[in-house]
Amino acid sequence: MSGWKWNDSSRSCNGTEKISGLSVHGNFQNKQYVQVKNPYLETMEEDILYHFSLSTKTHNLPEMFGDIKFVCVGGSTNRMKAFAQFIHQELKQPGNPEDLRDICEGTDRYCMYKVGPVLSISHGMGVPSISIMLHELIKLLHHAQCRDVILFRLGTSGGVGLAPGTVVITDKAVDYSFRPQFEQVVLGKVITRSTELDEGVASELLQCSSELQNVPTVIGNTMCTHDFYEGQGRLDGALCSFSQEEKLEYLRNAYDAGVRNIEMESTVFAAMCRVCGLKAAVVCVALLHRFEGGQSTAPHDVLVDYQQRPQVLVSHFIKKRLGQII
Ligand SMILES: O=P(O)(O)O[C@H]1O[C@H](CO)[C@@H](O)[C@H]1O
Numbered sequence: 001m002s003g004w005k006w007n008d009s010s011r012s013c014n015g016t017e018k019i020s021g022l023s024v025h026g027n028f029q030n031k032q033y034v035q036v037k038n039p040y041l042e043t044m045e046e047d048i049l050y051h052f053s054l055s056t057k058t059h060n061l062p063e064m065f066g067d068i069k070f071v072c073v074g075g076s077t078n079r080m081k082a083f084a085q086f087i088h089q090e091l092k093q094p095g096n097p098e099d100l101r102d103i104c105e106g107t108d109r110y111c112m113y114k115v116g117p118v119l120s121i122s123h124g125m126g127v128p129s130i131s132i133m134l135h136e137l138i139k140l141l142h143h144a145q146c147r148d149v150i151l152f153r154l155g156t157s158g159g160v161g162l163a164p165g166t167v168v169i170t171d172k173a174v175d176y177s178f179r180p181q182f183e184q185v186v187l188g189k190v191i192t193r194s195t196e197l198d199e200g201v202a203s204e205l206l207q208c209s210s211e212l213q214n215v216p217t218v219i220g221n222t223m224c225t226h227d228f229y230e231g232q233g234r235l236d237g238a239l240c241s242f243s244q245e246e247k248l249e250y251l252r253n254a255y256d257a258g259v260r261n262i263e264m265e266s267t268v269f270a271a272m273c274r275v276c277g278l279k280a281a282v283v284c285v286a287l288l289h290r291f292e293g294g295q296s297t298a299p300h301d302v303l304v305d306y307q308q309r310p311q312v313l314v315s316h317f318i319k320k321r322l323g324q325i326i
Protein backbone atom coordinates (compact mmCIF):
# COMPACT_ATOMS: atom_id res chain seq x y z
CA MET A 1 0.00 0.00 0.00
CA SER A 2 1.28 3.49 -0.70
CA GLY A 3 1.18 5.93 2.23
CA TRP A 4 -2.12 6.88 3.84
CA LYS A 5 -2.97 10.12 5.56
CA TRP A 6 -4.17 10.52 9.11
CA ASN A 7 -6.67 13.33 9.67
CA ASP A 8 -7.99 14.07 13.11
CA SER A 9 -10.28 17.08 13.16
CA SER A 10 -9.94 17.31 16.95
CA ARG A 11 -6.19 18.05 16.63
CA SER A 12 -3.98 19.97 14.23
CA CYS A 13 -2.59 17.70 11.50
CA ASN A 14 0.99 17.91 10.43
CA GLY A 15 4.11 15.81 10.15
CA THR A 16 4.89 12.47 8.58
CA GLU A 17 5.83 9.30 10.34
CA LYS A 18 6.95 5.90 9.12
CA ILE A 19 5.04 3.05 10.67
CA SER A 20 5.79 -0.45 9.39
CA GLY A 21 7.14 0.98 6.16
CA LEU A 22 4.11 3.25 5.57
CA SER A 23 4.21 7.03 5.38
CA VAL A 24 1.62 8.21 7.87
CA HIS A 25 0.83 11.91 7.90
CA GLY A 26 -0.57 13.52 11.01
CA ASN A 27 0.13 15.07 14.35
CA PHE A 28 1.94 12.65 16.58
CA GLN A 29 2.79 15.15 19.28
CA ASN A 30 -0.16 13.83 21.31
CA LYS A 31 0.91 10.20 20.83
CA GLN A 32 -1.62 8.15 22.71
CA TYR A 33 -0.17 4.71 23.33
CA VAL A 34 -2.46 1.94 24.46
CA GLN A 35 -2.17 1.59 28.22
CA VAL A 36 -2.50 -1.68 30.07
CA LYS A 37 -3.31 -1.33 33.75
CA ASN A 38 -1.50 -4.41 35.03
CA PRO A 39 2.00 -4.20 36.62
CA TYR A 40 2.48 -7.97 36.28
CA LEU A 41 2.58 -7.81 32.49
CA GLU A 42 5.98 -6.11 32.54
CA THR A 43 7.49 -8.97 34.50
CA MET A 44 6.35 -11.67 32.07
CA GLU A 45 8.90 -13.13 29.66
CA GLU A 46 6.20 -14.18 27.26
CA ASP A 47 2.56 -13.15 26.94
CA ILE A 48 0.39 -15.78 25.29
CA LEU A 49 -2.79 -14.30 23.80
CA TYR A 50 -4.43 -17.68 24.09
CA HIS A 51 -7.79 -17.00 22.42
CA PHE A 52 -6.09 -15.31 19.46
CA SER A 53 -3.46 -18.04 19.10
CA LEU A 54 -0.74 -15.35 19.15
CA SER A 55 2.18 -14.75 21.52
CA THR A 56 4.88 -12.16 22.10
CA LYS A 57 7.53 -14.88 21.61
CA THR A 58 6.21 -16.57 18.50
CA HIS A 59 4.94 -13.46 16.68
CA ASN A 60 6.50 -10.07 15.97
CA LEU A 61 3.50 -8.07 17.13
CA PRO A 62 4.93 -4.57 16.39
CA GLU A 63 5.70 -5.67 12.83
CA MET A 64 2.33 -7.40 12.35
CA PHE A 65 0.12 -4.78 14.01
CA GLY A 66 2.12 -1.61 14.74
CA ASP A 67 0.34 0.46 12.06
CA ILE A 68 -3.21 -0.27 13.29
CA LYS A 69 -5.28 2.91 13.72
CA PHE A 70 -8.85 1.57 13.62
CA VAL A 71 -10.20 -1.56 15.27
CA CYS A 72 -13.71 -2.66 14.37
CA VAL A 73 -15.35 -5.37 16.45
CA GLY A 74 -18.70 -7.12 16.16
CA GLY A 75 -20.38 -10.27 17.38
CA SER A 76 -20.41 -12.47 14.32
CA THR A 77 -17.43 -14.02 12.52
CA ASN A 78 -19.16 -13.79 9.13
CA ARG A 79 -20.01 -10.12 9.62
CA MET A 80 -16.47 -9.21 10.60
CA LYS A 81 -15.04 -11.12 7.64
CA ALA A 82 -17.53 -9.34 5.36
CA PHE A 83 -16.52 -6.01 6.90
CA ALA A 84 -12.84 -6.76 6.28
CA GLN A 85 -13.63 -7.52 2.63
CA PHE A 86 -15.76 -4.38 2.36
CA ILE A 87 -13.13 -2.05 3.84
CA HIS A 88 -10.51 -3.73 1.63
CA GLN A 89 -12.49 -2.51 -1.38
CA GLU A 90 -13.31 0.87 0.13
CA LEU A 91 -9.64 1.58 0.88
CA LYS A 92 -8.66 0.26 -2.57
CA GLN A 93 -6.19 -2.19 -1.14
CA PRO A 94 -4.14 -4.33 -3.50
CA GLY A 95 -5.02 -8.01 -3.93
CA ASN A 96 -8.26 -9.94 -3.80
CA PRO A 97 -10.51 -9.38 -0.75
CA GLU A 98 -11.54 -13.03 -1.03
CA ASP A 99 -7.96 -14.00 -0.16
CA LEU A 100 -7.92 -12.22 3.23
CA ARG A 101 -6.50 -14.61 5.83
CA ASP A 102 -7.94 -15.08 9.32
CA ILE A 103 -5.00 -14.19 11.61
CA CYS A 104 -6.65 -16.25 14.38
CA GLU A 105 -7.12 -19.36 12.27
CA GLY A 106 -5.24 -21.33 14.96
CA THR A 107 -8.33 -21.00 17.16
CA ASP A 108 -12.05 -20.95 16.45
CA ARG A 109 -12.89 -18.57 19.32
CA TYR A 110 -12.60 -15.32 17.35
CA CYS A 111 -11.71 -14.29 13.80
CA MET A 112 -9.33 -11.42 12.98
CA TYR A 113 -8.50 -9.75 9.66
CA LYS A 114 -6.05 -6.93 9.00
CA VAL A 115 -6.63 -4.54 6.10
CA GLY A 116 -3.97 -1.80 6.07
CA PRO A 117 -4.53 0.27 9.23
CA VAL A 118 -7.85 -1.48 10.01
CA LEU A 119 -8.30 -4.56 12.19
CA SER A 120 -11.63 -6.41 12.04
CA ILE A 121 -12.34 -8.84 14.89
CA SER A 122 -15.34 -10.84 16.06
CA HIS A 123 -16.22 -11.01 19.75
CA GLY A 124 -19.10 -13.45 20.11
CA MET A 125 -22.22 -12.69 22.13
CA GLY A 126 -22.36 -11.10 25.55
CA VAL A 127 -20.13 -9.45 28.12
CA PRO A 128 -17.96 -12.48 29.07
CA SER A 129 -17.12 -13.23 25.45
CA ILE A 130 -16.26 -9.65 24.43
CA SER A 131 -14.35 -8.99 27.66
CA ILE A 132 -11.97 -11.94 27.05
CA MET A 133 -11.43 -10.67 23.52
CA LEU A 134 -10.83 -7.10 24.75
CA HIS A 135 -8.24 -8.14 27.34
CA GLU A 136 -6.24 -9.84 24.60
CA LEU A 137 -6.87 -7.13 22.00
CA ILE A 138 -5.75 -4.33 24.33
CA LYS A 139 -2.61 -6.28 25.25
CA LEU A 140 -2.01 -6.94 21.56
CA LEU A 141 -2.25 -3.21 20.72
CA HIS A 142 0.03 -2.44 23.68
CA HIS A 143 2.67 -5.03 22.76
CA ALA A 144 2.51 -3.84 19.14
CA GLN A 145 3.16 -0.24 20.33
CA CYS A 146 0.11 1.03 18.48
CA ARG A 147 -0.89 4.62 19.08
CA ASP A 148 -3.87 6.90 18.44
CA VAL A 149 -6.13 3.89 17.93
CA ILE A 150 -9.93 4.21 17.75
CA LEU A 151 -12.16 1.23 18.48
CA PHE A 152 -15.65 0.78 17.04
CA ARG A 153 -18.23 -1.80 17.93
CA LEU A 154 -20.37 -2.47 14.85
CA GLY A 155 -23.42 -4.34 16.02
CA THR A 156 -27.11 -5.11 15.87
CA SER A 157 -29.62 -4.22 18.54
CA GLY A 158 -33.28 -3.87 19.42
CA GLY A 159 -34.62 -0.36 18.83
CA VAL A 160 -36.50 1.57 21.53
CA GLY A 161 -38.86 4.09 19.93
CA LEU A 162 -37.03 3.90 16.60
CA ALA A 163 -37.90 2.63 13.15
CA PRO A 164 -36.10 -0.62 12.28
CA GLY A 165 -32.97 0.11 10.25
CA THR A 166 -32.06 3.18 12.30
CA VAL A 167 -28.40 3.30 13.33
CA VAL A 168 -27.71 4.35 16.91
CA ILE A 169 -24.41 6.00 17.81
CA THR A 170 -24.13 5.46 21.54
CA ASP A 171 -24.01 8.50 23.74
CA LYS A 172 -23.85 6.62 27.07
CA ALA A 173 -23.72 2.86 27.47
CA VAL A 174 -26.02 2.10 30.40
CA ASP A 175 -26.87 -0.94 32.50
CA TYR A 176 -30.25 -2.54 33.27
CA SER A 177 -31.03 0.37 35.65
CA PHE A 178 -30.03 2.94 33.01
CA ARG A 179 -26.84 3.86 34.90
CA PRO A 180 -23.72 4.70 32.84
CA GLN A 181 -21.57 2.10 34.56
CA PHE A 182 -20.23 -1.43 34.28
CA GLU A 183 -19.97 -3.75 37.26
CA GLN A 184 -17.24 -6.39 37.28
CA VAL A 185 -16.84 -8.94 40.05
CA VAL A 186 -13.15 -9.12 41.05
CA LEU A 187 -12.05 -11.42 43.90
CA GLY A 188 -15.67 -11.64 44.99
CA LYS A 189 -16.14 -7.87 45.17
CA VAL A 190 -17.99 -5.62 42.75
CA ILE A 191 -15.86 -3.02 40.97
CA THR A 192 -17.77 -0.27 39.18
CA ARG A 193 -16.31 1.42 36.12
CA SER A 194 -17.58 4.37 34.10
CA THR A 195 -18.86 3.71 30.57
CA GLU A 196 -18.31 7.12 29.01
CA LEU A 197 -17.48 7.02 25.32
CA ASP A 198 -15.58 9.55 23.23
CA GLU A 199 -17.93 12.48 22.48
CA GLY A 200 -15.75 13.78 19.65
CA VAL A 201 -15.78 10.49 17.76
CA ALA A 202 -19.56 10.20 18.28
CA SER A 203 -20.26 13.64 16.83
CA GLU A 204 -17.85 13.04 13.95
CA LEU A 205 -19.78 9.83 13.20
CA LEU A 206 -23.07 11.74 13.27
CA GLN A 207 -21.62 14.24 10.81
CA CYS A 208 -20.54 11.31 8.58
CA SER A 209 -24.09 9.90 8.66
CA SER A 210 -25.43 13.21 7.34
CA GLU A 211 -23.16 12.80 4.31
CA LEU A 212 -24.59 9.36 3.47
CA GLN A 213 -27.84 8.23 1.95
CA ASN A 214 -29.91 5.43 3.48
CA VAL A 215 -28.13 5.47 6.83
CA PRO A 216 -30.73 7.06 9.16
CA THR A 217 -28.81 7.72 12.36
CA VAL A 218 -29.43 9.06 15.84
CA ILE A 219 -27.33 9.52 18.96
CA GLY A 220 -28.82 7.96 22.08
CA ASN A 221 -28.13 5.82 25.10
CA THR A 222 -27.59 2.11 24.61
CA MET A 223 -28.70 -0.35 27.25
CA CYS A 224 -26.46 -3.39 27.69
CA THR A 225 -28.06 -6.52 29.14
CA HIS A 226 -26.74 -9.92 30.14
CA ASP A 227 -29.43 -11.80 28.27
CA PHE A 228 -31.29 -11.53 24.95
CA TYR A 229 -34.65 -12.83 26.23
CA GLU A 230 -35.65 -12.16 29.85
CA GLY A 231 -32.88 -9.55 30.22
CA GLN A 232 -34.32 -7.50 27.34
CA GLY A 233 -37.95 -7.96 28.37
CA ARG A 234 -38.84 -10.43 25.62
CA LEU A 235 -42.09 -12.36 25.84
CA ASP A 236 -40.86 -15.11 23.49
CA GLY A 237 -38.08 -16.85 25.45
CA ALA A 238 -38.30 -20.32 27.02
CA LEU A 239 -38.93 -18.52 30.33
CA CYS A 240 -41.03 -15.44 30.95
CA SER A 241 -42.18 -14.25 34.37
CA PHE A 242 -43.69 -10.86 33.48
CA SER A 243 -46.67 -9.48 31.59
CA GLN A 244 -46.84 -7.53 28.33
CA GLU A 245 -47.78 -4.43 30.38
CA GLU A 246 -44.74 -4.83 32.65
CA LYS A 247 -42.50 -5.23 29.62
CA LEU A 248 -43.87 -2.05 28.03
CA GLU A 249 -43.50 -0.13 31.26
CA TYR A 250 -39.81 -1.13 31.50
CA LEU A 251 -39.17 -0.17 27.87
CA ARG A 252 -40.99 3.15 28.35
CA ASN A 253 -38.83 3.88 31.40
CA ALA A 254 -35.77 3.03 29.32
CA TYR A 255 -36.94 5.40 26.59
CA ASP A 256 -37.49 8.18 29.16
CA ALA A 257 -33.91 7.61 30.39
CA GLY A 258 -32.67 8.28 26.85
CA VAL A 259 -32.24 4.64 25.82
CA ARG A 260 -32.72 4.16 22.08
CA ASN A 261 -31.41 0.64 21.66
CA ILE A 262 -30.58 -2.55 23.56
CA GLU A 263 -27.66 -4.91 22.99
CA MET A 264 -25.27 -7.01 25.03
CA GLU A 265 -21.68 -5.70 25.02
CA SER A 266 -21.55 -1.90 25.07
CA THR A 267 -20.92 -1.28 28.78
CA VAL A 268 -17.86 -3.51 29.15
CA PHE A 269 -16.56 -2.32 25.77
CA ALA A 270 -16.85 1.33 26.83
CA ALA A 271 -15.45 0.71 30.31
CA MET A 272 -12.37 -1.26 29.24
CA CYS A 273 -11.50 1.13 26.41
CA ARG A 274 -11.82 4.11 28.72
CA VAL A 275 -9.54 2.68 31.42
CA CYS A 276 -6.89 1.89 28.81
CA GLY A 277 -6.94 5.32 27.14
CA LEU A 278 -8.60 4.15 23.93
CA LYS A 279 -11.10 6.30 22.06
CA ALA A 280 -14.17 4.21 21.37
CA ALA A 281 -17.60 4.34 19.77
CA VAL A 282 -20.55 1.97 19.61
CA VAL A 283 -22.54 1.95 16.38
CA CYS A 284 -25.44 -0.51 16.27
CA VAL A 285 -28.36 -0.79 13.91
CA ALA A 286 -31.83 -1.42 15.35
CA LEU A 287 -33.22 -4.59 13.75
CA LEU A 288 -36.70 -4.23 15.20
CA HIS A 289 -38.90 -1.93 17.24
CA ARG A 290 -39.06 -3.41 20.74
CA PHE A 291 -42.36 -1.70 21.66
CA GLU A 292 -43.89 -3.77 18.89
CA GLY A 293 -42.50 -7.21 19.73
CA GLY A 294 -39.47 -9.39 20.27
CA GLN A 295 -38.98 -11.28 17.03
CA SER A 296 -37.18 -9.99 13.93
CA THR A 297 -39.76 -10.48 11.21
CA ALA A 298 -37.98 -8.49 8.48
CA PRO A 299 -36.93 -10.56 5.42
CA HIS A 300 -33.34 -11.82 5.30
CA ASP A 301 -32.21 -9.35 2.61
CA VAL A 302 -33.60 -6.43 4.64
CA LEU A 303 -31.72 -7.61 7.75
CA VAL A 304 -28.52 -7.94 5.70
CA ASP A 305 -28.99 -4.36 4.46
CA TYR A 306 -29.56 -3.13 8.03
CA GLN A 307 -26.39 -4.87 9.29
CA GLN A 308 -24.32 -3.17 6.61
CA ARG A 309 -25.32 0.32 7.73
CA PRO A 310 -22.91 0.59 10.71
CA GLN A 311 -20.17 -0.74 8.39
CA VAL A 312 -20.92 1.89 5.74
CA LEU A 313 -20.92 4.64 8.35
CA VAL A 314 -17.67 3.60 10.02
CA SER A 315 -15.99 3.02 6.66
CA HIS A 316 -16.92 6.60 5.70
CA PHE A 317 -15.40 7.85 8.97
CA ILE A 318 -12.19 5.87 8.35
CA LYS A 319 -11.89 7.10 4.76
CA LYS A 320 -12.29 10.68 5.96
CA ARG A 321 -9.63 10.20 8.62
CA LEU A 322 -7.31 8.75 5.99
CA GLY A 323 -7.90 11.70 3.70
CA GLN A 324 -9.64 9.58 1.05
CA ILE A 325 -12.77 11.73 1.31
CA ILE A 326 -12.44 15.47 1.79
O1 LIG B 1 -24.82 -8.05 16.44
P1 LIG B 1 -23.92 -8.29 17.57
O2 LIG B 1 -22.63 -7.59 17.41
O3 LIG B 1 -23.69 -9.77 17.82
O4 LIG B 1 -24.66 -7.73 18.86
C1 LIG B 1 -25.96 -8.06 19.29
O5 LIG B 1 -26.49 -9.27 18.76
C2 LIG B 1 -26.36 -10.34 19.71
C3 LIG B 1 -27.70 -10.92 20.02
O6 LIG B 1 -28.36 -11.36 18.88
C4 LIG B 1 -25.67 -9.74 20.94
O7 LIG B 1 -24.31 -10.02 20.89
C5 LIG B 1 -26.00 -8.28 20.78
O8 LIG B 1 -25.16 -7.38 21.45
Ligand SMILES: O=c1cc[nH]c(=O)[nH]1
Binds near residue numbers: 228
Ligand atom coordinates in the same frame (compact mmCIF):
# COMPACT_ATOMS: atom_id res chain seq x y z
O1 LIG C 1 -33.21 -7.09 20.06
C1 LIG C 1 -32.01 -7.28 19.87
C2 LIG C 1 -31.47 -7.43 18.57
C3 LIG C 1 -30.14 -7.67 18.44
N1 LIG C 1 -29.38 -7.77 19.55
C4 LIG C 1 -29.88 -7.64 20.80
O2 LIG C 1 -29.16 -7.77 21.79
N2 LIG C 1 -31.20 -7.40 20.92
